Each structure stands twice: as structure tokens, then as C-alpha cells.
Amino acid sequence: MNNPPLIITIDGPAGVGKTTIARQLAGNLGIAYLDTGSMFRAVGWMLAQGNLVHDQDTIMKFLADIRFDLEGRGWDSFITLNKQKLGLEIRTEEVGMWASNVGKLEIVRNFLKKAQQIIGASTSLVAEGRDMGSVVFPDARYKFFLDASPGVRAARRQSQLAGMGNQTDYGTILDQIIKRDEQDRNRPIAPLKPAPDAIIIDTSFISPDAVFNEIRKYLID
Ligand code: DC
Numbered sequence: 001m002n003n004p005p006l007i008i009t010i011d012g013p014a015g016v017g018k019t020t021i022a023r024q025l026a027g028n029l030g031i032a033y034l035d036t037g038s039m040f041r042a043v044g045w046m047l048a049q050g051n052l053v054h055d056q057d058t059i060m061k062f063l064a065d066i067r068f069d070l071e072g073r074g075w076d077s078f079i080t081l082n083k084q085k086l087g088l089e090i091r092t093e094e095v096g097m098w099a100s101n102v103g104k105l106e107i108v109r110n111f112l113k114k115a116q117q118i119i120g121a122s123t124s125l126v127a128e129g130r131d132m133g134s135v136v137f138p139d140a141r142y143k144f145f146l147d148a149s150p151g152v153r154a155a156r157r158q159s160q161l162a163g164m165g166n167q168t169d170y171g172t173i174l175d176q177i178i179k180r181d182e183q184d185r186n187r188p189i190a191p192l193k194p195a196p197d198a199i200i201i202d203t204s205f206i207s208p209d210a211v212f213n214e215i216r217k218y219l220i221d
Pocket residue numbers: 014015036037038040041096097099100103128129130131132180184
């Protein structure tokens with residue numbers, strides 16, 4: 001009998017460094033990396049582009065026509081939407097807020113949860129998001145929740161965006177991050193919070209390498 005896929009979840013607020021760690025871990029273990037934020041970003045971006053009226057029926061029809069797949073392995077894993085690779089246009093803070101807005105909708109959460117669970121049913125992966133350990137993969141073998149102060153996270157996000165060629169103002173990013181986290185933490189469905197059995201790591205004062213080493217210590221080969 002084949003072993004079930006290995007699922008490792010990494011949740012936490014915006015700008016905490018989840019992506020760096022999740023990709024590094026996936027590369028190190030030779031398994032896939034599932035960026036669930038990109039799925040919410042893609043849905044938020046597409047709904048905003050089409051200026052669709054956001055009633056349940058319209059969103060349901062919109063969701064019926066889209067399909068997410070996970071391609072590649074390790075560091076190079078990526079999500080496709082209807083077989084198209086997602087571009088940098090979804091990586092702005094504005095689209096992050098649109099993603100958070102659609103993330104409040106039950107219909108969108110149920111659709112993406114199912115898509116994520118289908119991917120995880122056949123593929124070993126490191127799943128990054130807000131509700132991976134608490135809702136989508138409650139039986140994951142290892143669950144981590146990264147946290148850091150809002151100021152540290154805003155500085156990290158600012159340099160991440162600068163790396164993509166987006167120059168931004170620190171104060172604006174800080175405000176956006178605080179607002180987005182508040183919305184993600186307080187939504188009634190699948191709010192941002194550690195699963196009861198998650199290992200919580202404060203990354204405020206430690207380097208990404210130190211976070212990676214800390215996580216790696218918990219994983220039994
Ligand atoms: O991780 P990110 O910044 O790309 O996520 C963008 C937004 O998408 C986040 O603020 C809330 C939403 N999201 C979510 O509700 N659940 C997830 N598992 C991942 C993201």
C-alpha cells in the first residue's frame with residue numbers, strides 16, 4: 001500500500017515570512033509547495049477585473065468555470081488557473097486586500113478548500129495560508145504557525161515588494177497589513193488562528209535560516 005501524502009502546514013499573518021520558509025522546506029524535502037494565498041488573490045483579482053456584481057449566483061457561475069492545478073515540485077511549484085501561470089499582477093498589497101475580501105465569502109472558501117484538499121489528497125506538500133492547519137488539512141502531519149510584530153512584517157513586505165520592482169511607503173504598508181490581518185482574524189469562517197496542535201514560532205527577531213532550522217528540527221525523517 002502507498003503511504004499517504006505528507007502534509008505540512010504553515011499558517012500566519014501577512015508578511016511573516018511564510019512563503020520563504022514554505023518554499024525552502026518544500027525544496028529541502030523534495031515535495032510540492034502550495035501557495036493558497038495565490039488562489040484567493042487570483043479569485044479576488046478576476047472578480048475585480050470583470051467588475052462582476054458580487055451576488056451568490058454570479059460568483060457561483062464564475063467559480064464553475066475555473067480550475068486550479070499545482071504544477072512542478074519543490075521550490076519551483078506553482079499554481080495555475082485554467083492552465084495559465086499566475087502573474088506578478090496579483091502580488092500587490094491592493095490585490096492582497098481583494099483576496100482578503102473574497103476570503104470572507106463562504107462560497108469562495110468552500111470552493112478553494114475543496115480544490116486544496118483534492119491537490120493534497122494525492123500530493124505531498126507544504127501548504128501555506130491562513131487556515132491550512134485549522135480547517136483545510138486538520139490531519140496534517142506537522143503544523144506550524146509563524147508570527148511576528150506588525151512593524152517587522154511591514155518592513156519585510158516592503159523589501160519583498162521592492163524585490164519585485166514595487167517601491168512602497170512603509171507607513172502605508174503597515175496600515176494595509178494591520179487592516180488585512182484584522183479582517184482575516186475576525187471573519188466568521190476559517191479565521192486566521194493557530195490550529196490547537198500547531199507549533200507557534202515568533203519570527204520577529206530570528207533570520208529565515210533560523211526559522212527553517214527550528215522547523216526542520218521537528219520533522220522526523
Ligand atoms: O498569503 P497572502 O498574503 O497571499 O494571502 C492574501 C489574502 O488571501 C489573505 O489576506 C487572506 C486570504 N487567504 C485566506 O483567507 N486563506 C488562505 N488560506 C490564504 C489566503
